[in-house]
Amino acid sequence: MSDTILICDDEELIRWSLCEHLEQEGYRTVAAENGQQALNAVRDHAPAVLVMDLKMPVMDGLTALRALRESDHDLPVIMITAHGGVESAIEATRLGACGYLTKPFDLREVSIAVKRAIAEHRLKREVHYLRTQKHQNYADIIGQSPAMLHLFETLRRLERVDAPTVLIQGESGTGKDLVARAIHSRGPRSGQPYMEIDCTSLPEQLMESELFGHERGAFTDARATKRGLFEVAAGGVIFLDEIGELPLTMQSKLLRALENRKFRRVGGVADIPLNAAIVTATNRNLRDEAKAGRFREDLFFRLHVVPIEVPALRERREDIPALVQYFIERLNKTFGRAVRGTNAKAMELLAAYRWPGNVRELRNVIERTVILLPGDVIEPGDLPAEIRVVTTSGDPQQRVFTLPEQGVNLEALEADLVRQALERAGGNQSAAARLLGISRYALRYRMEHSDKR
Ligand SMILES: Nc1ncnc2c1ncn2[C@@H]1O[C@H](COP(=O)(O)OP(=O)(O)OP(=O)(O)O)[C@@H](O)[C@H]1O
Numbered sequence: 013m014s015d016t017i018l019i020c021d022d023e024e025l026i027r028w029s030l031c032e033h034l035e036q037e038g039y040r041t042v043a044a045e046n047g048q049q050a051l052n053a054v055r056d057h058a059p060a061v062l063v064m065d066l067k068m069p070v071m072d073g074l075t076a077l078r079a080l081r082e083s084d085h086d087l088p089v090i091m092i093t094a095h096g097g098v099e100s101a102i103e104a105t106r107l108g109a110c111g112y113l114t115k116p117f118d119l120r121e122v123s124i125a126v127k128r129a130i131a132e133h134r135l136k137r138e139v140h141y142l143r144t145q146k147h148q149n150y151a152d153i154i155g156q157s158p159a160m161l162h163l164f165e166t167l168r169r170l171e172r173v174d175a176p177t178v179l180i181q182g183e184s185g186t187g188k189d190l191v192a193r194a195i196h197s198r199g200p201r202s203g204q205p206y207m208e209i210d211c212t213s214l215p216e217q218l219m220e221s222e223l224f225g226h227e228r229g230a231f232t233d234a235r236a237t238k239r240g241l242f243e244v245a246a247g248g249v250i251f252l253d254e255i256g257e258l259p260l261t262m263q264s265k266l267l268r269a270l271e272n273r274k275f276r277r278v279g280g281v282a283d284i285p286l287n288a289a290i291v292t293a294t295n296r297n298l299r300d301e302a303k304a305g306r307f308r309e310d311l312f313f314r315l316h317v318v319p320i321e322v323p324a325l326r327e328r329r330e331d332i333p334a335l336v337q338y339f340i341e342r343l344n345k346t347f348g349r350a351v352r353g354t355n356a357k358a359m360e361l362l363a364a365y366r367w368p369g370n371v372r373e374l375r376n377v378i379e380r381t382v383i384l385l386p387g388d389v390i391e392p393g394d395l396p397a398e399i400r401v402v403t404t405s406g407d408p409q410q411r412v413f414t415l416p417e418q419g420v421n422l423e424a425l426e427a428d429l430v431r432q433a434l435e436r437a438g439g440n441q442s443a444a445a446r447l448l449g450i451s452r453y454a455l456r457y458r459m460e461h462s463d464k465r
């Protein structure tokens with residue numbers, strides 16, 4: 013389809029000759045008699061270029077141009093100025109007119125100006141597009157591995173589709189929070205609210221009123237009516253973190269809300285439409301949880317419509333160098349340091365480690381190392397013990413360690429591993445014991461044992 017050129021001049025003869033000429037050149041044309049009409053025509057006809065006179069009744073050219081720019085319109089505008097109107101021409105250029113023609117003008121000049129305006133505008137658009145494309149590479153989510161590129165592709169698709177529910181699955185520390193935020197900030201609901209709630213953070217009764225709100229007097233403490241997150245976040249995105257931990261009764265209530273796209277406040281009778289998109293995340297395998305009866309299967313299927321897997325760090329070791337560099341640069345800024353990076357051996361160790369705590373653990377390790385680092389390059393000796401001890405096998409069941417040349421302090425190493433396992437498991441002894449491949453009792457024994465030392 014050919015480009016449309018909008019001609020705006022109060023002199024009929026000029027309008028007519030310009031339209032005639034540009035149509036011969038293969039453009040479509042639309043004419044307006046003053047600035048106001050031009051603004052309407054911009055809205056209705058989406059022209060590629062506007063050729064506009066400065067002096068017109070009702071609304072002059074400068075006023076119309078200013079109005080266009082104020083509404084953030086980047087339409088190329090060519091101004092027609094009377095002979096000698098230099099000041100207005102300067103003002104027009106300042107307002108972003110891409111050129112001006114001085115009356116009386118040659119029609120060939122008009123063709124050239126229009127052609128150039130279209131070409132320049134197209135180029136600008138392309139540069140802008142490339143910039144946003146680069147931006148769309150999710151600058152704050154580091155990763156070039158096939159698994160991450162696949163994830164980015166899914167995220168990019170979600171920018172155009174307004175998915176009502178999304179399920180993000182991945183081990184702890186893989187970046188599920190980052191992914192949830194990206195879905196909101198790059199998606200069709202980006203201008204709308206984003207609300208996060210951790211399903212482990214509240215007891216069951218409070219959770220219901222937190223999500224759905226409550227009417228005054230619904231329960232003892234309900235002194236006033238309160239809107240829930242589902243209501244407050246209307247039009248936006250709600251991020252339900254650790255959805256696997258949601259109590260079964262809340263699971264049914266959530267399912268009902270999702271299926272009917274409406275809900276009621278606690279103690280309320282009015283239906284409130286559910287206008288928020290629901291993004292959920294879990295570090296459990298929700299399908300297994302459903303099979304084991306700990307998670308409602310119907311809710312699982314409802315959430316699983318758009319599933320996103322965030323890969324564990326050990327499944328994309330090729331991302332480790334970039335992540336290390338990224339964290340070092342961030343820490344340099346925060347702490348005013350000038351750490352340059354790691355040497356080859358240290359990077360080898362970092363890339364070989366199993367990272368059960370994934371990117372979060374990597375970030376913590378780099379943070380600890382950078383803060384304590386005497387020089388400006390990280391060497392193997394600067395890294396924490398667990399990373400210096402290379403396992404000869406990636407298989408945790410085999411637990412074969414290569415003794416470092418300088419030897420180890422076995423008791424200290426054991427106490428350190430126990431402490432780390434507990435840290436990583438957030439104090440949960442069963443989970444910590446699993447990380448160490450021992451029973452909970454064996455872990456208890458070691459905890460008491462190391463206390464006495
Ligand atoms: N690909 C990545 N690029 C940069 N930073 C990352 C990446 N993945 C994770 N991080 C960082 O690692 C930390 C942990 O990530 P996040 O909180 O998103 O993990 P999570 O999967 O939500 O973990 P949990 O299951 O424990 O809630 C955050 O500081 C996050 O910014």
Ligand SMILES: [Mg+2]
Nearest residue numbers: 188189253293
């Ligand atoms: Mg999280």
